[in-house]
């Protein structure tokens with residue numbers, strides 16, 4: 373067959389003909405369109421396609437086909453073609469019918485369908501095509517064949533090749549990795565200068581970067597590394613959801629805005645394969661895609677970015693706040709918004725730390741899942757992010773085992789995720805268990821883990837991938853002592869600042885303001901933060917409103933020079 377398959381199955385022949393006409397009219401150049409009226413014939417066709425290695429990009433099924441529920445049929449499609457996107461075809465207004473609604477909720481909760489699709493009405497039906505093309509974009513991105521994909525070629529999976537993948541992931545840049553001695557690697561290397569150092573990156577326009585620095589990657593991908601001025605209304609430290617939201621609101625409301633990040637864009641969110649609870653994305657959205665769109669939105673409003681630069685210090689000087697960027701140097705602003713989020717706790721098993729990037733991964737599996745197709749994979753952690761990771765990996769891996777230290781999943785995970793996990797045949801759960809060891813077979817890639825059941829013996833299990841999602845600590849070590857924090861290092865703000873926090877002004881601190889006037893905290897690094905994308909985004913927007921309030925207040929009452937004020941807890945700071 374000439375291209376990946378789009379298959380539609382429906383026993384309503386009129387409806388199927390309309391779907392076939394629409395699919396053929398738009399997609400026949402690049403895809404093979406197959407339409408069937410019977411579930412049995414469709415499944416037999418899909419078996420043949422799976423056996424000869426033909427990709428199925430999209431499967432659409434009516435609500436009932438040959439007496440079988442469409443959701444059930446699409447569940448079987450998933451077993452044969454785990455990468456295929458699956459949509460349940462419904463008629464206009466069908467969502468109002470109880471049975472249809474239940475069929476959709478049930479099939480989605482059990483991972484049998486990705487979403488529903490309205491049957492085409494009169495041609496051309498752009499609503500139908502929008503649904504189909506969104507599915508095809510998601511499919512091609514997950515298969516790493518979307519346009520503008522960057523290729524990384526390395527000698528091994530670990531070391532600098534892994535770091536480069538990590539940087540690309542943190543910049544939300546679609547990328548694929550291959551070993552130099554694989555077919556794809558040889559194809560990419562053919563025709564290049566034999567002296568090119570590995571690992572290397574092949575950009576979508578054909579540019580080759582041999583063992584580039586992180587900043588070179590960011591620049592080549594069109595990101596800004598240095599600001600063009602050193603004075604702003606507001607500097608935002610961190611380009612995760614909180615920082616990006618503050619950038620969109622700050623820039624769109626006329627503030628000169630700089631966002632600095634030691635990595636790329638999107639923060640932790642880029643490690644989430646599918647965020648399903650963010651407002652306005654009923655089908656879910658990958659963290660990378662959300663970050664890309666937010667970055668673009670901030671950029672079109674005029675926000676400035678300095679990526680791959682760490683902020684190393686923060687101080688208040690002459691009524692302004694000053695931060696130092698690792699490469700560029702000092703930048704000053706009326707206000708700074710700290711949005712540096714949190715980082716993963718390490719597992720502390722030396723053999724596993726050595727295999728970081730070679731089967732051992734911290735965070736979610738967004739960019740690694742594909743490489744683990746058909747393998748044994750473990751996810752360690754009991755929070756929602758671990759549950760989502762397991763569900764995502766189950767589409768690729770042969771088996772996914774969720775290892776949880778607690779006695780049950782219920783303690784840390786949302787009920788809807790637990791239901792989905794229970795309904796996914798290739799996900800297994802081990803409670804009251806710790807990972808205490810692991811290693812390779814001398815080939816540089818994780819091959820086994822050692823698990824310890826509480827009070828029990830060690831068990832060695834086959835494992836080709838492990839995702840460690842065992843909690844996070846705030847990225848606040850770099851902050852000066854003037855910024856008061858709780859015992860775990862999360863930044864205290866507003867009413868949480870106690871009398872000993874060292875607040876130096878007559879006025880009370882604003883809600884997200886830290887113990888340093890003019891320095892606000894937004895997102896996961898803040899004490900009491902909910903640790904969700906939506907709450908980080910909310911914090912970012914609120915912080916900008918507070919910057920406006922601060923500006924109005926300072927116009928009325930210019931701030932005193934606080935450079936002589938002592939640090940919290942020293943007993944000599946001004947009281948509120």
Ligand SMILES: Cc1cc2nc3c(=O)[nH]c(=O)nc-3n(C[C@H](O)[C@H](O)[C@H](O)COP(=O)(O)OP(=O)(O)OC[C@H]3O[C@@H](n4cnc5c(N)ncnc54)[C@H](O)[C@@H]3O)c2cc1C
Nearest residue numbers: 610612613614634639640644683713736895896903904905
């Ligand atoms: C795998 C996974 C799945 C998730 N799934 C969901 C979900 O489905 N729904 C949901 O609502 N939430 C989800 N979350 C949580 C969500 O991603 C976080 O709550 C959110 O990203 C927090 O945003 P933030 O901007 O506060 O911080 P972060 O996203 O952590 O961003 C902080 C940024 O600051 C930068 N930085 C740190 N220190 C410095 C420094 N000194 N100088 C410069 N830059 C610095 C970092 O590089 C980073 O880019 C998930 C998280 C993970 C890890």
